Amino acid sequence: FLPRIGPLVMRAPLLGRLAAASAFVLATTLLGSPGATAQEPATTAQEPAADAMRPKAVFNDPVTSPNAVRDELVSLIKDTEPNGLIRGSIFLFTDDAVRNALVAAHRDRGVRVQLLFDNLAVADQKLVDGVPKATGSEYSTLGQQLGRVVEYGETVNADTAGSFVLACPERRGCIGNRTMAQSGDDVEYAINHNKFFLFSKVGTTPNVVFQSSANLTASHRTDYFNNAVVLPHSGLYDEYGLYWKDQLTHGTSGPGLASYYRTTDVGPYKTYFFPRIESDKDPAEGSAVDPRQDASTDTIVSLLKNVTCAASPVTTIRIGMYAFTRTQVADKLRDLQAAGCQVRVVVNGDKGSVGSAVSATLRSAGLTTLRKCAGPDAGSYGVHSKYMLIDGTYLGGPRKLAFTGSQNYTYPNLRSQDETLLKVDNAGIYEAYRQNFDETLMGSPACQGTLG
Incomplete structure (x- = not known):
């Protein structure tokens, strides 16, 4: 979603959950099964272990498999190695199942969980026609359960730190700080629109990247077609990790950047x-x-x-x-x-x-x-x-x-x-x-x- 913001007030389109629909949708996968995943043998010079993870594409279907992308993420979290590391960068997060899996990984297996949120994902409530309405945000709960909320101005060494959550500064992304003019007097502030997670080791497979098009919200399961890829690859994992660390650095200090590419x-x-x-x-x-x-x-x-x-x-x-x-x-x-x-x-x-x-x-x-x-x-x-x-x-x-x-x-x-x-x-x-x-x-x- 792309929130549009007026001179003083942020205006985000509200998309409610749909009523039950009777439409039939054809869902397919690479393997031809009723599930919503497809995978290909890893393209590596050395034959991977029999139980190693292969590159995979995952798709939800709002009718036949609404939870497929979300459930894939939960599975990765649950299979993360004890005392391992999960890093994520996410725009909106209201999903209880993902929250519970992350908290359990931190609490029960000593997994370090380090999450970057857009600032729009912080508020537990927002005003709708002057009336406070719950947003369902998991930011506060995760901060409490993981034990640390990092604030702007703090110095964080993510390699030695434990679990934490960080919200990017208001009216910008963690890196991007540019304001784009819109029609009339409206402007659109930068956001952290990312939707990825990094896993140090899942089962026997190290260095796994999960990149999705979906925010962690109910409507993205029940109202929209979305996709994700699950890619085990050390070089890709490292590149995402460098970018994630840049988000953390700029999200905790400095004014951000207009250019990062x-x-x-x-x-x-x-x-x-x-x-x-x-x-x-x-x-x-x-x-x-x-x-x-x-x-x-x-x-x-x-x-x-x-x-x-x-x-x-x-x-x-x-x-x-x-x-x-x-x-x-x-x-x-x-x-x-x-x-x-x-x-x-x-x-x-x-x-x-x-x-x-x-x-x-x-x-x-x-x-x-x-x-x-x-x-x-x-x-x-x-x-x-x-x-x-x-x-x-x-x-x-x-x-x-x-x-x-x-x-x-x-x-x-x-x-x-x-x-x-x-x-x-x-x-x-x-x-x-x-x-x-x-x-x-x-x-x-x-x-x-x-x-x-």
């Missing part, structure tokens, strides 16, 4: 951490480069420039996206369709999810597929995933790639917020995502709409 190749993966500033490196008002017009520093546009629309086999791009307002991305998709690629897009239907200019471009582009999942605003199910799949010629060779993470295709997600984008070069993971797109999303009665 960092990318690293680690085996079959590549990380992209945000915010990313426009090309003249000047976030000040009056900058020579408009942050909404600089396609040269839009990471998704840059990735799409690596695609060649070969005639045989045809290059196919699939995108499942919650929020989409970056016109330069839409322009590039239109150009790739015109060049002979097959471009297939499924977006969310809630109000404000798709910008009017993006909608117009996509509708006029003659895309191979353009669908809208109705969303809770229409009393149905929406898509909250944020992934792009490329099957075809990429950087001159045949590839099957999945790009996933926390980042929507909006300007604040690119320019101001703490975000993660992850490239996964693994044919099995790609196939699981393709099935999620082609069969679960495309087969859902909730996702048969068109952009108006």
Whole structure:
């Protein structure tokens, strides 16, 4: 979710839980079983132990398997080694099952649990039409049960510290501090929009990364399609760990940063951490480069420039996206369709999810597929995933790639917020995502709409 904030008051859209629905949704996995997970043998030079964890993709379905992503996270927590380490960075957290698993790991097995929250996840109550309403936030409870709440200004050595929770400073992310102007007098402050956890060892498998599109809230289980990857890889774990430590450092001291962007190749993966500033490196008002017009520093546009629309086999791009307002991305998709690629897009239907200019471009582009999942605003199910799949010629060779993470295709997600984008070069993971797109999303009665 992307909270919009007026001059004095933060305004966040409220999405309630849906009434019971009778729609049937087709759910598939790589293995063809009724569960919502898919996995591929690890791509390592040495054959892993028989009980070692393999890279895995996990998908929830609001009808048939609403808890799949959440339950995968709980399982990882429960299987974390005694006296091990769990680190997380999360936007919103109201899930009792995850809270209970984390508390039990800390209390019963001596696991150090270190969590970074966005400041919007702190309040136990908020005013709704002047009346205090419970938010369900787990921040206070976790702080009490884990034994320490870190405040801004404290010095923390995470490698020697025990369990703790930290909330990023108000009206910014832990790193990102930029305010983005919106329509009228509204502004949007930076947030920590991340949704990842790191595990020192799960069972016999060390260095596991869990990256999701879902916040830890009820609506993200029952109202939206979401996804996650579970990736055991020491290099990837270390890269996420460095970013997590940077979040901790900036979240406890200093004013934050307007520009952070960092990318690293680690085996079959590549990380992209945000915010990313426009090309003249000047976030000040009056900058020579408009942050909404600089396609040269839009990471998704840059990735799409690596695609060649070969005639045989045809290059196919699939995108499942919650929020989409970056016109330069839409322009590039239109150009790739015109060049002979097959471009297939499924977006969310809630109000404000798709910008009017993006909608117009996509509708006029003659895309191979353009669908809208109705969303809770229409009393149905929406898509909250944020992934792009490329099957075809990429950087001159045949590839099957999945790009996933926390980042929507909006300007604040690119320019101001703490975000993660992850490239996964693994044919099995790609196939699981393709099935999620082609069969679960495309087969859902909730996702048969068109952009108006």
